[in-house]
Amino acid sequence: xxxxxxxxxxxxxxxxxxxxxxxxxxxxxxxxxxxxxxxxxxxxxxxxxxxxxxxxxxxxxxxxxxxxxxxxxxxxxxxxxxxxxxxxxxxxxxxxxxxxxxxxxxxxxxxxxxx
Numbered sequence: 169x170x171x172x173x174x175x176x177x178x179x180x181x182x183x184x185x186x187x188x189x190x191x192x193x194x195x196x197x198x199x200x201x202x203x204x205x206x207x208x209x210x211x212x213x214x215x216x217x218x219x220x221x222x223x224x225x226x227x228x229x230x231x232x233x234x235x236x237x238x239x240x241x242x243x244x245x246x247x248x249x250x251x252x253x254x255x256x257x258x259x260x261x262x263x264x265x266x267x268x269x270x271x272x273x274x275x276x277x278x279x280x281x282x283x
Contacts, residue, residue: 191257198250204267209236
């Protein structure tokens with residue numbers, strides 16, 4: 169009986185130790201959902217700037233980004249620090265970008281429907 173319990177405990181310990189560690193997102197880092205929303209807007213803004221200008225106007229780029237930060241109640245510093253955190257955790261950043269692609273695809277489908 170004792171041997172059976174010990175084996176079960178050892179087995180569970182091995183399984184738990186082999187699973188991927190759960191990354192705690194610090195409280196000062198933007199949530200995955202908020203990061204997704206901001207990145208969707210960033211990519212839409214970048215696309216708009218590319219379509220509207222063959223040469224990028226630095227003042228216009230700053231204006232777009234400031235609008236995005238304000239719209240999402242965040243700052244450039246918080247966005248940059250959050251992005252840096254997610255860069256150091258690529259498995260989370262990949263999930264965020266999967267969600268960004270889904271959202272951009274939805275927006276594209278809505279635009280096509282309207283036209």
